[in-house]
Amino acid sequence: MKVLLLGELVGRCGTGVIKNALKNFNAENGVEFTIAGGECITGGFGLGFQNAQSLLHMGIDVLTMGEKAFYKPDMVESIDKRDRILRPANFPESTPGRGIRQFRVGERRVCVINMLGMMGFSNPHLNNPFLIADSVVGRARSETPFVIFIFHAQATAEKKAMGRLLDGRVSVVAGLHTKAQTADSCILPGGTAYITDLGRCGSTMSVGGFDPENEIRKYRTSIPVRSRESFESPQMQGLLVELDEQSGFAVSVREIRLPVEVGVPD
Ligand SMILES: [Fe+2]
Numbered sequence: 001m002k003v004l005l006l007g008e009l010v011g012r013c014g015t016g017v018i019k020n021a022l023k024n025f026n027a028e029n030g031v032e033f034t035i036a037g038g039e040c041i042t043g044g045f046g047l048g049f050q051n052a053q054s055l056l057h058m059g060i061d062v063l064t065m066g067e068k069a070f071y072k073p074d075m076v077e078s079i080d081k082r083d084r085i086l087r088p089a090n091f092p093e094s095t096p097g098r099g100i101r102q103f104r105v106g107e108r109r110v111c112v113i114n115m116l117g118m119m120g121f122s123n124p125h126l127n128n129p130f131l132i133a134d135s136v137v138g139r140a141r142s143e144t145p146f147v148i149f150i151f152h153a154q155a156t157a158e159k160k161a162m163g164r165l166l167d168g169r170v171s172v173v174a175g176l177h178t179k180a181q182t183a184d185s186c187i188l189p190g191g192t193a194y195i196t197d198l199g200r201c202g203s204t205m206s207v208g209g210f211d212p213e214n215e216i217r218k219y220r221t222s223i224p225v226r227s228r229e230s231f232e233s234p235q236m237q238g239l240l241v242e243l244d245e246q247s248g249f250a251v252s253v254r255e256i257r258l259p260v261e262v263g264v265p266d
Contacts, residue, residue, distance in 0.1 A: 001105065001245060002029060003148065004256075005174045005195075006036035006060075006238035007181060010202030010209030011044045011229040015055065016262030017201045017236045022059045025258065029240060033105045035112060035148065036201065036238075037176040038063030038085065039071070044210060044227055046071025047085070049078045056084055061103060064114040066152030066177055067121045069097075088116035088152060089136065090127040100136060102144065110148060111140040113170075117153025117162075117177075130165065137169050145248025148172045156182075156196050163194040171248045172241055174198055179208050181237045181257065191249030199237030199257070206230035234262040 004026065009018060018036070026034065041055065042048040046068050052075070055063060062084050069087040070076050079085055079097035089099025099114045113136055115129040129151070140147045147170040151162050159175035166173050168190020175182075181199025188194050200209055207215040211228040218225055236258040242251040 007199035008037035014202035021260040039065040039068040048072040049074040086114040109144040110146040120154035193250035203230035205233035
């Protein structure tokens with residue numbers, strides 16, 4: 001089975017990338033299941049309900065979110081009705097939504113687990129992801145060999161450590177959040193596909209998908225300025241993984257950095 005894991009979709013440029021490139025890419029490469037980072041879509045900060053709906057119609061199967069999961073109030077109200085949007089599984093239990101779900105892909109079941117790292121975030125955690133990973137992954141793997149672990153985390157070391165902890169126990173460990181793709185994709189010794197960060201879908205000649213001018217101004221003046229979306233040099237970035245049909249472990253990994261034409265809206 002071929003699975004496409006996409007980086008953070010950033011703003012309207014990210015949506016344009018998906019709209020213009022995803023269906024063709026998936027058809028040409030035989031991709032059956034697509035996951036993407038969704039928390040930077042609506043104006044770059046959070047995920048609004050309407051944006052989520054349209055992206056799920058464009059061929060994305062699951063959107064995962066991290067520390068910005070509930071920046072848009074309508075996501076708080078609607079996430080319980082949307083099983084294809086995952087918040088971090090290690091958020092407090094009383095938080096709306098879920099962070100682990102199974103999805104049907106043909107005759108198979110794929111379990112997606114989404115967790116938030118600890119370093120650099122102020123979100124209240126109930127559970128250290130390194131402590132709950134054992135039981136969560138064990139349960140998932142007893143039900144299906146296809147287990148995809150999305151680790152929304154800032155520090156490289158934290159993501160690498162999670163990759164090694166779960167090697168040989170899940171199909172994929174893929175990091176998100178920094179919006180900068182790392183060139184370290186590999187198949188770990190136990191058969192797990194790994195990448196520290198999937199990168200972004202959106203403008204690459206930018207500061208995190210935003211127009212550099214305002215970002216530089218913030219650093220030079222300390223005056224808060226609204227970030228402006230950039231549309232320069234859009235790319236679809238992510239990782240294409242082929243999984244063995246029996247074991248669920250990785251057969252091949254390929255980093256994707258696909259230039260995509262996206263028109264600038266009026
Ligand atoms: Fe994030």
